[in-house]
Structure formats: C-alpha cells, structure tokens
Amino acid sequence: MALAIIQFEANQGKTTRFHIDIGTVNRFYAYSIGDDKTFTRNGLTFLENARFVSPVFGPLPPETLGRTFVEIPSDRFDFRYRYLQLYSFRDRQRNGPALSPIVPVPITSNSRPISLSFSSPSVMDNQLVPTQPFSYQQSYSTEMGLFSSIGKVVGKVASGVVKAVKAVAPVAAPILTSVLGPEAGVAVTGVTKLLDTLFPGTGGHPQQIKSQLQNPDTLNQIVSLISQLQKAKAAPSTAKALSFESYSPFPGKAMLPSGVFDQMPALMPLLGRSLHPETVRTISSGPMRSRVLLGTIAHGALEVGKHFPGFIQAIADELHNDDPDLLPLRNGLKGREPEYHRQETVQLHFAGIHPQITGGASRVLYRIDEDLTFPLVLDTPRPISRGTVRLLVKNPETLEVLAEEKYPVENLHSGPVYGNFRLSRGQLRSLKPNEEYLICAVLTWTAHSSHTGNKKRLGTSTAVLVTLVGDYIFDRLEGVEEKIPLNDPKEYRPYWHKVWQGDFAEDGQSIALECKYYYVLEPEERNNARMETMLHMDDQHRGDQSGKLKTGMVLSPQQLERLLAWISDKPRLDDEEMAALCCCEFRDSFHQLARTQVEFEGDEGDSATLWVYPEVDLRRVVLKQVMDSDANGHVLELSDRTVYFPVPSTVHFLGTSS
Structure with a gap:
C-alpha cells in the first residue's frame, strides 16, 4: 500500500538523519519543512508556511521495500521552522500522493541573527509548488562575443587544412606558416601565387597539391580566410559590444555579426559549397539562435575541410580542450559518416525546397508527424557506378546525430538521384516539434587512386536547416488584451x-x-x-x-x-x-x-x-497553422491563428x- 512515514533518528551535526517508509506502491518521495501553522483540506493536514519543499527523489529500488534513510542539512531547521512532513508518489510527476503526519524535529541551537524563510507549498487544486535549486544566470551575449566564437571555430578548421596541406607538400610549410605567423601582414590571396612559389627551383612538387584540388578556388578561399582571421585578431576592435539579449537568462536570437562580412568575407562563399543556398541566406540575414548559428557554421566549415586529404586527423589534433564553442566540431568529427575525400567537382543538392516566412524570418518547414522524403539532384562530370547515400538528422547546436538512414545507389549521372530517401515518422518520434534540425545528405563512393592503384573513398554532401512542425508553429507575440x-x-x-x-x-x-x-x-x-x-x-x-x-x-x-x-x-x-x-x-x-x-x-x-x-x-499570440504540405511532408502553405496566453x-x- 502507499505509505508516507518519517521518523527522527539522530542529529549528526551538519545533517539530521531520518528513517522513512513509503511502502511498495509508491517509489518516489519529497519533503517539506515549515513552522507550526497548518491547514486542512479533504481531511488531510498540510504545513501552511513551508520554508523549504524538496525536489522529488527516487525511485527507490524494489529490494528496499520502500524503506531508506534521509539526511537533511541541519541548517534548514531552527526553533521556528522545525516541523517536517513527508510525501510519497507513484511517479516523478507526483501522481498517487500519500503524506505523513507532521513531525517536530529536535533543535540543538540557532545563533543566526537573521533567518531565511522560503516559499509555501499550498496551491490551487491542492497541488504542491516545490522549491528547486537556483540554476539560472544572466546572459550578456554580445556581437563581438559571437564573432569571437565564430572566429575560433573557423580558425580551427583553417588550421586543420594548413596541417593537411603541409603533410602533402612539406615545402608549402614556410608559405602557409608565414600566413599564420605573427608577422603575417600580407595576405596570400590566391592558389596561383602559392603554386608559383613551389615551381622548380624551390625543390617542391606542385603537382602533389594540384592533384588533390579539383577546384583550386577552395584553397584560394581558405588561404584568404586564414589571412583574414589573422588580421581580425590583430586589429583592435572599434565596434561597441552591444547586448542583443537584454537580461534574458538564456541565449536568444542573434544576427550574424557584421565583423564576419567586414573581416572574413571569404567565409560565406566557402559555406555555400556544403550548405543549401536557403540555409546560407538564413545565416547571412538572420536572426538565428546564436548556438544554432555557430553549429551550422561549424558543420559547413568541417565539410569544406574534407576537401583536403588528412584533414580529419589534422583537425582532431586541434580539439583536445573542452572549450564549449568547439563542441560542434568535436561532435562533427565523431559523426557516423565514414571519412572521405570531398570532391568539389561533384555537387549534391536537395530538390524542391520552398521556404515559408514565420517569426519574421525565412524557414524551411517539414511535418514532424509524417514520413519525410528528400529528393536529391546530382551534378557530376563523370558517371558514378555505385555508391551510398546517408540521410542524417543532426542537432544544429551540437552536431550530434539524432537519426540516420542509409541507401545504396547505382548508375549515377547528372540529374535526379533515383531513390526514395526517406525518414520515417517513427525515426522522428524522439525529436521535438517546432525546433530546428540539420538534414544532411552524404553521397560516398569508392575509386582507385591513379598514383597507387589503391581504393579510396570519395564523397560530397549537402545540408539544409529545417524546422519540424505539427499543426501549428509559434510566429509572434502581439498586443495586450488585458492586464x-x-x-x-x-x-x-x-x-x-x-x-x-x-x-x-x-x-x-x-x-x-x-x-x-x-x-x-x-x-x-x-x-x-x-x-x-x-x-x-x-x-x-x-x-x-x-x-x-x-x-x-x-x-x-x-x-x-x-x-x-x-x-x-x-x-x-x-x-x-x-x-x-x-x-x-x-x-x-x-x-x-x-x-x-x-x-x-x-x-x-x-x-x-x-x-x-x-x-x-x-x-x-499569433500561431501559423499548416494549411498544405506535399507528399514529401514539405510544408507549402500557412495561415494565421490567434490564441491568448498569460x-x-x-x-x-x-x-x-x-
């Protein structure tokens, strides 16, 4: 049966020990501390002026038969607040409650000149309002702080690229090091200049670099970006660090810092190589949640880095510290995609993406309560006989993989990729409605090296930031109906x-x-x-x-x-x-x-x-109601619906x- 019995055992100095028995039906418990004032409802007596209400503890293991010892900090009791009551519950949601008689607790001394009193547990409908530890803090996120975080993420990727290129062509090291070094005052702005420096007379092997770059513009932009990062670090900032979150306890939305456009102009073109154009526009024009913005940039930068053989190992060596800004990079390297050499001449795209305007921004919406299909289009200079398409759902803040599906493909040419690239409703069940996710498509295939004859894995990818919705999505807060x-x-x-x-x-x-x-x-x-x-x-x-x-x-x-x-x-x-x-x-x-x-x-x-x-x-409160979606689960039409909320x-x- 459901019980709630508590008995004083001993005062142990800093803690006071009690024995409790909650029976075998209820396995969770909580307690409250108050003074001698009580109230009665439905024949049950409650503490009226509770100084402290604990969180719910449990479940107790079945072998305890509902019996255990509880130690409570002694300074929670004084000569006034020395009455204790135990509650037991069937589950953590406080269903099936039972409560104990109110027990007086022996007090030894209390010399504090000021005593604190905390909140009362009584509520409408006889529901307890517990007290929980204070765990919130103000967040003063600034444009310059976000710019610094983006710089750290992009800088680690650029450093990994430099190490990968050094490993292939050691004679490139002095040139790339000069770009990264403290005296790097002149930008190396093009791959042509880099390769010219490596021509005969230097003892270099420029073909080793040329052979791994189907699209030399990538290294051109990476080298430019490295130089831009160094200048951004060296130049004193004159921008005012404005808070975009006021006193919000949680990080909110932010625009892409203007410093990215002014001091890192090579970044957005690089991201466009691995992110859907609609996602690049979202990053550029915002606003976005700051952690989603940082994680999406990290994903795009990592994918660009895979253009350079040896990049994965090179950047892994850069990520040994626990800097939270680098968490997306660490998780991105632990992803389930196999390591591959990214081919810039082969491009993969999501087809039929149509954004909707909600919350003052352009967003790509899909239904969370339907099977989702993502048609793909390929642009390739030569046929691919067979390969594998991996469809992944990632948390855009951390790049953790939340769902995955794998599909074999054959006889690939430029044009639509034939296949039913689908995520089932069951795979989406653990995801939250009205939240953003990165949908990633990765195509990999094997080929033989023209130099060694060994097999190597090649690949390309694309990603789009989407919001998974039910029947409604929050749009905006409007006027006040009543105070x-x-x-x-x-x-x-x-x-x-x-x-x-x-x-x-x-x-x-x-x-x-x-x-x-x-x-x-x-x-x-x-x-x-x-x-x-x-x-x-x-x-x-x-x-x-x-x-x-x-x-x-x-x-x-x-x-x-x-x-x-x-x-x-x-x-x-x-x-x-x-x-x-x-x-x-x-x-x-x-x-x-x-x-x-x-x-x-x-x-x-x-x-x-x-x-x-x-x-x-x-x-x-204005919600957007989904009025129409296609057979792929892609939302095509929305309409306004107004509700009221305190x-x-x-x-x-x-x-x-x-």
Missing part, C-alpha cells in the same frame, strides 16, 4: 512567493536588500516551481545590514494554460496549440527579470517578510513586518 494582477494570495497562491524573512537583532536596525527576481518558462515542467533564494549578506555582525538576493519562479506552460481559465473567458488551448508554445522561440520571448531595492527597519524581536507576486498580460509583465514586491 491582470494576481494579487489575491488565496486565489492565486501558486504564484505568490515568500522570498525572504528576517529578524531584527537590535533596536533601530535597518536591513537593505538588492533584489533580482526571474520568471522563466520551462516547457518540460508540468508544475510551477519556486527557485531557491540565494542571499549574500555583507559581513556586518552588528548594526545595519545590507545584501543581495536573487530568486524566481519556474513556470509550466500547462499551469499557465490552466490559469487562463481562472482569469478570462478566452478559449483554452488544445494540445497542438500548446505544443507550438513549447518551442525555444516562445520560451526566449517569455523570460523576464525584475530588479528592485527594498529596505526594512525594526527593533529587536521584530521580523520582516518579503513577498513577490506577478501581474500578467493576457497576450495575443505572460508575466510586472513583478510586485510586497513587504510586511510584525
């Missing part, structure tokens, strides 16, 4: 947050707090959660006190949709409409950060409390004293 303060602590208790409580240690004492409060949307959460209050007080043992406080609330889209029914008569959203609001774009537009300063004054024995509650805007707009700080 609604959630100022009734009984009716809107889940949205009220007691963020701090302090006691005054002497007469006439002042306590000043600089406060930050975050609202963040977490699509994966089924319930709201209050963030742990993080407090830093200045080192003053007596007299006036001052400090900094930050906390916030994690909001669940499902709970906000339920709130819609409480505060308005607007239609509720169905599952497909809600799925459209769980995308990154809506989440990023939702985040809020409020700042304020508060000051309390009181005498010894007095206490003060700081509460927070929101005012929400009933916003008009979005926090103002944070009210309310101080009380007693």
